[in-house]
Amino acid sequence: MRINGVTIADTFAEAFTMRVARIVITGRTAKWAREAAIKLTGFATSVIGCKCEAGIERELPPADTPDGRPGISVLFFTMDKQSLPEQLIVRLGQTVLTCPTTACFDGLPDVPDRLTVGKALRVFGDGFQASKVIGGKRYWRLPVMEGEFLIEETFGMLKGVGGGNFLILAEDADAALAAAEAAVDAMTSLPGVILPFPGGVVRSGSKVGSKRYKNMVATTNDPFDPTLRAITESEVPKGVNSVLEIVLDGTDAPSIAAAMRVGIPAACRPGVTTITAANFGGKLGPHHFHLRKIVA
């Protein structure tokens, strides 16, 4: 299969089950909501080193937020249900609580599995906190020097999908980067999906474990490193000199598939030879995204 002369490899991306929460941050202006969201999602590219993966899902107009102010929707992923509240409590407490004018709401209100994140953060109020029940939901009001910080008591938790991906194989680094940017632009703000890496793009795709260092959980994906083509069992075709990866996390598999359906064609640009994907033979996770089926 080819799109705009770019070969779509007959392979699949392999993804795994994660736990996900959706956080809605509002602020007096969109700037302040975004400031908090950027800090919250900082250093959250991969569970390998960050213990969580997070990203901005989309900007929300005032009409779509609980308090009628500009907002940002953030998706937050961890590998298990225990670490999700731990990460949220630490990160919300240090980033959203500290950010002027913000308030914090649950973006998965109908989900039965609840995390008592706001309830845990309330103790910052040192006994001066107060709660309010509005429309059946409990909110905590934490007195802060600016005024008050408002946070919902509980946040919903879903089973999500992490590790959706595709690789862009290009003739040179410029072409790979332009294709990756085009793909990211096409997938940005799609519902239920985030691209947790810088600018949505990964240059250092990894393989599980190490050939040399026992303690390393992940090391460079040498089959796709062009500089190692001559000395490894390379999967880099002749004429390819740069590879970039797009990683996607989503609230469910269809959301990831929908994003890949627009992202892959967008990456099929001049200078790109092949779109392929990373998998581990089906041993890593239950979610398989077959590239040709998705873009067919």
Next chain:
Amino acid sequence: MSDIITLSLAEQPAHALIADCIAADRFAGLDAKAIAELPVVHGGRPETLGEFFKIRGGLSSVVRVEGELARVAAIGAGMAGGELTIDGSVGRDLGLAMSGGRIDVRGHAGDNVGGARPGAARGMTGGEIIVRGNVGDEAGARMRRGMIAMTGNGGQGTGVGMIAGTVVVLGRTGPGAGRFLKRGSIVALGPIDRPATFRYACTYHPPHVGLLLRYLRNRAGVTVADRYVVGRYERYSGDLAEVGKGEILHWVGE
């Protein structure tokens, strides 16, 4: 089973009619005949609900009460769930000690809305009461949880002895509001006579008030101007004769 149960006042009571049997959740398991046989007290004498109301429908927790009900007291007393809409003004003790559900009054209400039974430590412990008109004295007295909103004026002693919860007054709030209040909020959009035992803290944008007023506007259809939703409020902490963890929030402008 019907979508809604309608009670229409057929016989205007000559005396106070205590109809504490009217509660949305209580009607969910009763047909029209059983509802009509529920006991009421009229002028101190036992009667039945059917002697005063024409009842249509049954087995529903969505209830509408129609008529001039100023002499009917204790509607919604002890209600724990469901929706009760009242087309007309009601007497005292509306939603007395209720614990859940919503009461929506398209008219005025008498004294002790959401209040406590005589001698009880707690008034309402949950649910919502919305009155689209004026309310008598001591609305929300000793309430422990829940929300009372009135689009008109509040009488004397609104929120007296509140333990927690929220009372919103869109009109004028009468004297003595919040006396002996432990926790909880009285949100006054209009003028208010504050007790001397409340102390000014600051003027700010309380985020929960915007959320609450938007909820009233969007969910309950209460007309609330934007200037109140996004406005600044003076915060008075009190009652300092009690634990002082409550507040009066008084709108002062955009």
